[in-house]
Amino acid sequence: AQTVTQSQPEMSVQEAETVTLSCTYDTSENNYYLFWYKQPPSRQMILVIRQEAYKQQNATENRFSVNFQKAAKSFSLKISDSQLGDTAMYFCAFMKQRNTPLVFGKGTRLSVIA
Amino acid sequence: EAQVTQNPRYLITVTGKKLTVTCSQNMNHEYMSWYRQDPGLGLRQIYYSMNVEVTDKGDVPEGYKVSRKEKRNFPLILESPSPNQTSLYFCASSPAGLRNGYYGYTFGSGTRLTVV
Numbered sequence: 001a002q003t004v005t006q007s008q009p010e011m012s013v014q015e016a017e018t019v020t021l022s023c024t025y026d027t028s029e030n031n032y033y034l035f036w037y038k039q040p041p042s043r044q045m046i047l048v049i050r051q052e053a054y055k056q057q058n059a060t061e062n063r064f065s066v067n068f069q070k071a072a073k074s075f076s077l078k079i080s081d082s083q084l085g086d087t088a089m090y091f092c093a094f095m096k097q098r099n100t101p102l103v104f105g106k107g108t109r110l111s112v113i114a
Numbered sequence: 115e116a117q118v119t120q121n122p123r124y125l126i127t128v129t130g131k132k133l134t135v136t137c138s139q140n141m142n143h144e145y146m147s148w149y150r151q152d153p154g155l156g157l158r159q160i161y162y163s164m165n166v167e168v169t170d171k172g173d174v175p176e177g178y179k180v181s182r183k184e185k186r187n188f189p190l191i192l193e194s195p196s197p198n199q200t201s202l203y204f205c206a207s208s209p210a211g212l213r214n215g216y217y218g219y220t221f222g223s224g225t226r227l228t229v230v
Binding site for chain 2: 050
């Protein structure tokens with residue numbers, strides 16, 4: 001069974017600084033999907049960024065980028081120019097193939113400090 | 115607006131009183147799923163449905179039922195709720211098929227359930 005590990009339960013960063021959230025996963029699959037979701041205090045689950053394992057290029061969405069290391073089974077999220085609105089719980093998630101269960105990590109609570 | 119709608123957002127109930135949490139999506143998605151979120155455990159899948167009249171158990175199905183009579187609706191039923199089902203519940207949907215740019219699930223806004 002696949003597992004997802006987020007080793008940092010809580011992190012904090014100064015506004016405008018850069019922070020990296022770590023995620024590792026365990027799978028024997030070769031092709032799969034990886035996601036980062038943001039959950040602000042409103043509880044909404046918001047997709048931040050996604051990566052398809054067959055693509056070697058790291059995904060980027062504005063201030064958010066990932067460092068995908070397939071051999072190491074690592075999928076870290078980098079947030080540049082952190083903003084107060086980035087304060088949230090962040091979940092890393094793995095999906096074996098389309099429309100199969102998302103396997104979530106336990107989350108990292110990020111606080112952006114003014 | 116494309117969305118997944120859950121109701122209610124908050125619910126407090128007593129042990130043993132049957133309840134239903136509704137979920138509806140307007141994106142014509144084939145796949146729908148229910149998750150529960152508990153502190154320190156992340157999100158875990160309860161049930162999922164690949165299409166109308168096709169449902170299957172996820173990782174934590176005990177104490178829950180679902181039905182999929184229409185493509186857009188996927189209600190979660192707790193026949194006899196117990197305090198250990200106090201949790202935050204999410205419904206999610208996703209398109210099937212080989213489409214470019216697969217973005218995973220669209221989530222509803224969540225239902226906070228408390229069973230006393």
